[in-house]
Amino acid sequence: xxxxxxxxxxxxxxxxxxxxxxxxxxxxxxxxxxxxxxxxxxxxxxxxxxxxxxxxxxxxxxxxxxxxxxxxxxxxxxxxxxxxxxxxxxxxxxxxxxxxxxxxxxxxxxxxxxxxxxxxxxxxxxxxxxxxxxxxxxxxxxx
Ligand code: AMP
Numbered sequence: 358x359x360x361x362x363x364x365x366x367x368x369x370x371x372x373x374x375x376x377x378x379x380x381x382x383x384x385x386x387x388x389x390x391x392x393x394x395x396x397x398x399x400x401x402x403x404x405x406x407x408x409x410x411x412x413x414x415x416x417x418x419x420x421x422x423x424x425x426x427x428x429x430x431x432x433x434x435x436x437x438x439x440x441x442x443x444x445x446x447x448x449x450x451x452x453x454x455x456x457x458x459x460x461x462x463x464x465x466x467x468x469x470x471x472x473x474x475x476x477x478x479x480x481x482x483x484x485x486x487x488x489x490x491x492x493x494x495x496x497x498x499x500x
């Protein structure tokens with residue numbers, strides 16, 4: 358069972374390169390972190406000193422999120438599985454069923470952002486768009 362106890366509890370669904378980096382940063386800051394992945398080997402990406410909780414399971418399984426991850430106590434959630442459909446589904450669940458205060462969702466397909474724009478407290482992030490913005494601004498600097 359997860360060890361969410363204090364006022365600031367961060368739940369990270371997906372422990373790929375992005376999820377693990379976020380998890381390591383919060384852990385370093387002394388904040389309660391629970392990180393979830395369906396593949397136990399994904400946790401190898403966590404720092405040796407990672408002080409959070411690791412949960413192996415399917416992030417789209419609501420019972421698992423409730424019973425093992427204590428999602429109802431999460432104040433911030435990062436939806437960073439490598440699957441846009443799973444992340445989209447989870448954005449709806451986190452916003453509507455659990456009313457989580459801060460929800461960050463990653464979409465590889467930037468068009469998915471439109472599908473969460475009316476959900477409360479959801480911020481969509483697309484690596485594609487961020488890269489494009491950065492390249493455009495670099496190009497402008499050179500002009
Ligand atoms: P990446 O695509 O490198 O950012 O990694 C995404 C991570 O999400 C991988 O470690 C996958 O094992 C994990 N993942 C994908 N789908 C799920 C899921 N439904 N539940 C839990 N973890 C998942």
